[in-house]
Amino acid sequence: MSIEILLSAIIDGIALGFVLLMLSLGFSVIFGLMRIANFAHGSLFTLGAYLGFEVASRTGNIVYGLLAASSIGLIGLVIERFLLKPKRDPMMQVIITAGLMMLLDRLAWLRWGDVPYIWIPKGLEGVVRYGPIIMHSYRLFIIVVGIFISIVTYYLFTKTRYGLFVRAGIDDREMIQVFGVNIEKIFTITFAIGSILAGVAGFLLVPWQGVYPLIGTNYLLYAFAIVIIGGMGSIEGTIISSMLVGIIQQLCAYYVPYLSEVSIGIAMFLVLIMKPEGLLGKVIE
Amino acid sequence: MRNLIPFIYFIILMLLPILFDRMGVARLIAIFTYAYIMSIFAISFSLLLGYLGLLCFGQALFFGLGAYVTAYQLLWLGIPYPLALIISAITGSLMGLAVAFINRKVFRGIPFTFITLSVLLIFYFLYRRRELRAISGGEQGLMIPLPEVFRSEMLSLVLILIFVIMLIDAIYVLKRRREVYGDIPTKEKKSVFREILLLCLVCIVYLLAVAVLTFYIALKPGPFRASINMYIISLTVLCVIYILLRKLLNTPLALAWIAIRDNEVRAKTMGYNSFMLKTVALVISGAIASVAGGLYVLYSQNINPDSAFSPLISIQALIYSIIGGIYMIEGPIVGAILVTFIERYLAEYFGGWNMVFVGVMFIIVVFFLAKGVSYYLWVVQNRIFPKLPSIIRGKIGYLTHFKSIKSFGKYRHMLHRNHRAH
Amino acid sequence: MISDLKVHIGPLYILQGVSFQLRKGETFFLIGRNGAGKSTLLKTLVGFIKPSSGSIVFEGKDITYQPPYVRAKLGIRYVPDNKRLFASLSVEDNLLASLLAEGLSRSKAMDRIEYVYSLFPDLKRLRKLKASQLSGGQQQMLNLARAIASPSLKLLLADEPVEGLSPIFVSKILEAFSKLVEEGVTMVIVETMPVIMKKLSGRCAILNAGRIVFEGSTEDLLKNEIIMKTYFGLA
Numbered sequence: 028m029s030i031e032i033l034l035s036a037i038i039d040g041i042a043l044g045f046v047l048l049m050l051s052l053g054f055s056v057i058f059g060l061m062r063i064a065n066f067a068h069g070s071l072f073t074l075g076a077y078l079g080f081e082v083a084s085r086t087g088n089i090v091y092g093l094l095a096a097s098s099i100g101l102i103g104l105v106i107e108r109f110l111l112k113p114k115r116d117p118m119m120q121v122i123i124t125a126g127l128m129m130l131l132d133r134l135a136w137l138r139w140g141d142v143p144y145i146w147i148p149k150g151l152e153g154v155v156r157y158g159p160i161i162m163h164s165y166r167l168f169i170i171v172v173g174i175f176i177s178i179v180t181y182y183l184f185t186k187t188r189y190g191l192f193v194r195a196g197i198d199d200r201e202m203i204q205v206f207g208v209n210i211e212k213i214f215t216i217t218f219a220i221g222s223i224l225a226g227v228a229g230f231l232l233v234p235w236q237g238v239y240p241l242i243g244t245n246y247l248l249y250a251f252a253i254v255i256i257g258g259m260g261s262i263e264g265t266i267i268s269s270m271l272v273g274i275i276q277q278l279c280a281y282y283v284p285y286l287s288e289v290s291i292g293i294a295m296f297l298v299l300i301m302k303p304e305g306l307l308g309k310v311i312e
Numbered sequence: 313m314r315n316l317i318p319f320i321y322f323i324i325l326m327l328l329p330i331l332f333d334r335m336g337v338a339r340l341i342a343i344f345t346y347a348y349i350m351s352i353f354a355i356s357f358s359l360l361l362g363y364l365g366l367l368c369f370g371q372a373l374f375f376g377l378g379a380y381v382t383a384y385q386l387l388w389l390g391i392p393y394p395l396a397l398i399i400s401a402i403t404g405s406l407m408g409l410a411v412a413f414i415n416r417k418v419f420r421g422i423p424f425t426f427i428t429l430s431v432l433l434i435f436y437f438l439y440r441r442r443e444l445r446a447i448s449g450g451e452q453g454l455m456i457p458l459p460e461v462f463r464s465e466m467l468s469l470v471l472i473l474i475f476v477i478m479l480i481d482a483i484y485v486l487k488r489r490r491e492v493y494g495d496i497p498t499k500e501k502k503s504v505f506r507e508i509l510l511l512c513l514v515c516i517v518y519l520l521a522v523a524v525l526t527f528y529i530a531l532k533p534g535p536f537r538a539s540i541n542m543y544i545i546s547l548t549v550l551c552v553i554y555i556l557l558r559k560l561l562n563t564p565l566a567l568a569w570i571a572i573r574d575n576e577v578r579a580k581t582m583g584y585n586s587f588m589l590k591t592v593a594l595v596i597s598g599a600i601a602s603v604a605g606g607l608y609v610l611y612s613q614n615i616n617p618d619s620a621f622s623p624l625i626s627i628q629a630l631i632y633s634i635i636g637g638i639y640m641i642e643g644p645i646v647g648a649i650l651v652t653f654i655e656r657y658l659a660e661y662f663g664g665w666n667m668v669f670v671g672v673m674f675i676i677v678v679f680f681l682a683k684g685v686s687y688y689l690w691v692v693q694n695r696i697f698p699k700l701p702s703i704i705r706g707k708i709g710y711l712t713h714f715k716s717i718k719s720f721g722k723y724r725h726m727l728h729r730n731h732r733a734h
Numbered sequence: 735m736i737s738d739l740k741v742h743i744g745p746l747y748i749l750q751g752v753s754f755q756l757r758k759g760e761t762f763f764l765i766g767r768n769g770a771g772k773s774t775l776l777k778t779l780v781g782f783i784k785p786s787s788g789s790i791v792f793e794g795k796d797i798t799y800q801p802p803y804v805r806a807k808l809g810i811r812y813v814p815d816n817k818r819l820f821a822s823l824s825v826e827d828n829l830l831a832s833l834l835a836e837g838l839s840r841s842k843a844m845d846r847i848e849y850v851y852s853l854f855p856d857l858k859r860l861r862k863l864k865a866s867q868l869s870g871g872q873q874q875m876l877n878l879a880r881a882i883a884s885p886s887l888k889l890l891l892a893d894e895p896v897e898g899l900s901p902i903f904v905s906k907i908l909e910a911f912s913k914l915v916e917e918g919v920t921m922v923i924v925e926t927m928p929v930i931m932k933k934l935s936g937r938c939a940i941l942n943a944g945r946i947v948f949e950g951s952t953e954d955l956l957k958n959e960i961i962m963k964t965y966f967g968l969a
Contacts (some may be wrong), residue, residue, distance in 0.1 A: 064422055117422055123678055125627055130671025137664040188834050195831045198820040201782055206835035207806035248433060288437035295430045
């Protein structure tokens, strides 16, 4: 067990953790605030990846790709406004998002087919050496972007008026209206932001894992585990548990492949049985 | 005589393979077989959702379990197929018990959905591990050869079983009516005579149909026989489950379920043990889903983790049930047949867009046809038939007697959820 | 400012035809046994519950079916009976949220918060603590403070504001109420104890099983022996 490989695995884990964080945070906040279990979140991840891929591979510019991926936010907006707003019953929302997931995944399959695509931006294909340690430069890029987005999101949720309303709304959705907040508008904005995060996360993963129609739904399963372990609606919990899951997943992939997915599944299960709110969470029916 | 309507549908379905073969679309046989199997699966899902309000995303768990357990029995234990199915059903019900136990603290709504999903995911992830290739078959999956009996031409005689069941049922209904209404006045004797005549007529038609089918199969080569026999078996099992469930849903148990669905707190204060009732539902649902899995194994002769435990399978059940209608037993059946047909048969005409269409259809149904296609078909049935000229109606009135809500079970009128929060 | 209310047959038949009028600046008490529908009435006035029939008119505007955030703009505030603070937010954030929600700028909000601190010095001391870490009395103070922080407060709906509080807190809250009365705020207070009514006079109504069975001034109520015995167990 060399230290270099261990460090490499951890770095990869952190990178994956950031991607998972972006995906899970959107899901967690949407659930915490709006009580919507958005099963279509994975599909937004997939579509963001594809859209970003299309733009980036044509322009050769990763920034444009990121911008394209963020346009998923618009799709999210439309979904929330027209499909979710009319029926606010929690069970119906799950059913609608599940159906939406199927629809969007199939659209993706129709347009892009089964073959995975991958695109790596120039200048980030290689590795970076730091002494004896070898790190893939693209994963470092993910970490950089991840940190940037995390800072922005952190600022958004803690320092802005909107963030305050969201946090208050997660605690008590009705009372915040008593003081004058139009909760429907907050819902729509939140859903859009969650969608943007999911789309960007999807695109960020393309140079590393590629993209295929079901990638988002696959990673959504991880997001479920993360959000359940960390706690639905708890922003801190989601951050911690996505990093944990990312690192564990990569460590397992490097060292003990047969444990990687199952361990997370078992962890999720144990948490659900013993402390359904999640380790730090606050929301349970 | 309303009891005869399913009989007639059944005869039609029974003879469909002959029609398909004559029309040159023999592959529709396989498609419909798959649809029947998925109907059974969808029924198990819809039972939980429609009657108890429980959205079970882990339904694939029972399906996959039933599939793999059946496979193990056939491959390694050499157990004959019918017995294997029964054992799988029992396994499924035990799993249902386990799931109920796991959920004992929060047995409703979204937590239930997530917990069942997570249990399913454990199995899914576990079975996907390369190390467990021996029992999961890896990505290719386990190959299960078709039992020899499926190549025989006599298998269709299994349909006699259905015939016997339905006959017993019809006679029982007649007898009960006699008990309830006392001795029949002379005026009525004529209509009773007519009814019995009709019954005999239908019986003869039925037996004829079975005979025709058997002859047809006997004329065909082995592989074709296998495919038709698979069709027949699936249809038979679907029918049996349909009949049994119909009976079940007429009991106070079903009413208790509906009570829990609509207002659990109130039901509990009225004395219903909601946990036990939900457990029973899970046990039954698990058994049915496992049977579907067991049938699937033989249909596709192959089972791998993705076709057994993938959450997407549960989603399929959701699609079938919602589109078809979750408040009636016919719902999932209609939904499964409709969606399967669109997904599998229309692919060559629409090149992929048919799949997308199903998704669009789903959204439309959710928003506009909340009770599912089958409900609206039923309404149409009820509205159209009374418009037939009354003379014809008088003569064959009892044949088209759809008017009463009781056609579909004693408590059906209570089944449709009141539109509250929707 | 008149609040003319006829809220009939609420959910599960809770409110069976309630109507009364409020005059601007008066204090109106709602008395009744548990389960009579007092909280439901307040919740309907706030907007959490939609009445099945009837109307609520506030300053000439019909707000019967308006969501709570519209009513907030008209100056209606609510102090719920189970505190319902934003548990994970700090004391100061709780106040800030309620003020920013109105649309105030941050600087004006901070001014108002200072004002609130002047009324409730304890809250100033606790400002950085998470709301869930306060004691019951302090939480109730915060609960009330959130509602009265608004500079455009016109109608305050308070559900059992002093329930379960020790006398110190009760007197602090009464102080705050008195100040509100001075400022001309109309108040609807749901109460089960006559203590408050002794200190703040006004009108009151008794709600029983969804209907108003008595309406009059507080003095009349306190002098009425039958009522005092039935509803408060006092002679």
